[in-house]
Amino acid sequence: MSEARETRPPSAAPVVRTDAGAVRGAAVRVSVPGRAERTVSAFHGVPYMAPPVGPLRFASPRPHPPWSGIRPADTVRPAFAQPSGPAPATAPVRAAESAEDAVHANVWTPDVHGRRPVFVYVHGGGWQVGTASSPTFDGARLAARGDLVIVTFNYRLGPLGFGLHEALTDPATGLHANWGLQDQAALVEWVRSSIAAFGGDPDNITLCGTSAGGAAVWQLALLPALRGAIRRIVPISTAHVRAPAFALTPDDARTAFAAVARRLGVDVPGLRTVDAAKFLAVWGAYFAAVPDGHPVESGRCYRGPVVDGALVPAHDTHRPVPDLPTLSMVTATEGSFHTAGGRPHPVDDAELRALVRAHLLIDSPEVPRGLVDDVIGHYRTLAAADRRPVDPLSLLTEIHGDNTFRHRIVRMAERGARETRVPQYLLYFDYEVRPPGFGTPHEATSPFLFGTHGIAEHREAFGDGPWAREVSATLMDLVAAFAHDDAPRAEGVPPWPRFTPDAPSTLLLGGREGPRVGELPKTAELRFWDTVR
Known part of the structure; x- marks a missing residue:
């Protein structure tokens, strides 16, 4: 979707007063196809907590100190400190700069007066990279089309945001882990106290969140401290947290922090004094050989929230499902995010078996005898029966995506439908991306949700x-309607029933057939993973 921007002169720029002080944003003209041009007020880099630097590294979030005068909030700010490097062609756009003090919120509102629904988006990135400053997540189009107040935000990442060690206990809160999750909770509290000034309810x-952000949505919805703060959730391609694949165990977290501290010549509390870039580099080197080389047994793929007995009492599948209206999304080929582009492509069965074995190692230090051939045989048989491709790359993609994401997303959606009485919806997104990507990869929803598929960085991949x-207009309308009153609907979309397992109740969106309600595709593949969990 194209967008024309025109920043008004400072005298006309919107000013909002938060609890900590006043901020001046920018007035932006937004043109959305099918709708009248509209002015949206954009605020970038609004503080929602004190910068977590110096003695506040590894501390629980603190309120931002008040400021006098009017703070400029009209310029995109850096990402939180993170490693640099290339990203898949269909990934959200990476930020050019990052900094440890870059923990802030961005707000887009159609009008600072009024009381509109608020849509808070949590970016993903494997708990290691990503930023609300990405142009992928520019909220102007969604705010204008959906009549919503959009909030995105940065939070602490990597070992600065996720881990555990008692030597880092915050004396004020008693917490010693998962600082990024604490930031996310602080953001929700900030929205509750401040968003009315931006015209939000x-x-x-x-x-809402995607991938690691989807996991955050799930965890925040279960926090007792936020009970009543969140009306509904939209988890997209959720990377449900589990060890050893996506998180360190508490013991392994203690070991890793102590080992990295020794390499840096300090004790664990001394990690507060180490240069952030150096700390991240040494941490990255410590885990550089995973999953084949194991400094510890867990954290084999990502190192997200650790079970800490407080914020995270257990991993997702061992906890209740949120008792909130839920619109879950999954893509048709989650795994092509990881298998497209320059990643290794198997050309024969021997290479396929090697890559499947390497993938299975994220969940276990050893792959049981026969498991590799069993999973390949299962997927090959089902693909052939459905007249889908059976080449090694296609099989690897389906196996990778189902084991990493789709199996747990679907099973948790089924639990929500069975265990709660609130509205539950499931959307299957099957828009085909362009080469070098293929299928509908993990994270393909984001440019369509925000209407940024047509920006220069995404146009080649998404069109x-x-x-x-x-497709983008329909997705935005569905989500906006859900955010307004729990009922997702859009022009051209048939009546969408609540999700019911084993019944045709999934909305399929993105394919050339147009929006349609039917059975979730490729469910037989998922049954294999039921037998190996």
């Missing part, structure tokens, strides 16, 4: 033609 907050615009 603090009693109508929808929480900006009439069909892409129609």
Whole structure:
């Protein structure tokens, strides 16, 4: 979707007063196909907590000190400190700069007056990279089309945001782990106290996130301290947290922090004094050989939230499902995010077996005898029966995506439908991306949700033609309607029933057939993973 921007002169720029002080944003003209041009007020880099630097590294979030005068909030700010490097062609756009003090919120609002639903988005990135400053997550189009107040934000990442060690206990809160999750909770509290000044309704907050952000949505919805703060959730391609694949165990976290501290010549509390870039580099080197080389047994793929007995009492599948209206999304080929582009492509069965074995190692230090051939045989048989491709790359993609994401997403959606009485919806997104990507990879939803598929960085992969615009408009309308009143609906979309396992109740969106309600595709593949969990 194209967008024309025109920043008004400072005298006309919107000014909002938060608890800590006043901020001046920018007035932006937004043109969304099918709708009248509209002015949206954009605020970038609004503090929602004190910068977590110096003695506040590894501390629980603190309120930002008040400031006098009017703070400029009209310029995109850096990402939180993170490693640099290339990203898949279909990934959200990476920020050019990062800094440890870059923990802030961005707000887009159609009008600073009024009381509109609030849509809070948590970015993903494997708990290691990503930023609300990405142009992928520019909230202007969604705010304008959906009549929503959009909030995105940075939070602490990597070992500065996720881990555990008692030597880092905050004396004020008693917490010693998962500082990024604490930031996310602080953001929700900030929205409750401050969003009315931006024209938002603090009693109508929808929480949405993709991948690691989807996991955050799930965990925040279960926090007792936030009970009543979140009205509904939209978890997208959720990377449900589990060890050893996506998180360190508490013991392994203690070992890793102590080992990295020794390499840096300090004790664990001394990690507060080490240069952030150096700390991240040594931490990255410590885990550089995973999953084949194991400094510890867990954290084999990502190192997200650790079970800490407080914020995270257990991993997702061992906890209740949130008792909130939920619109879950999954993509058709989650795994092509990881298998497209320059990643290794198997050309024969021997290479396929080697790559499947390497993938299975994220969940276990050893792969049981026969498991590799069993999973390949299962997927090959089902693909052939459905007349889908059976080449090694296609099979690897399906195996990778189902084991990493889709199996748990679907099973948790089924639990939500069975264990709660609130509305539950499931959306299957199947828009085909362009080469070098293929299928509908993990994270393919984001450019369509935000209407940024047509920006320069995404146009080649996602397109900006009439069909892409129609898909984006439909997705935005569905989510906006859900954020307004729990009922996702959009022009051209058939009546969408609540999700019911084993019944045709999934909305399929993105394919050339148009929006349609039917059975979730490729469910037989998922049954294999039921037998190996």
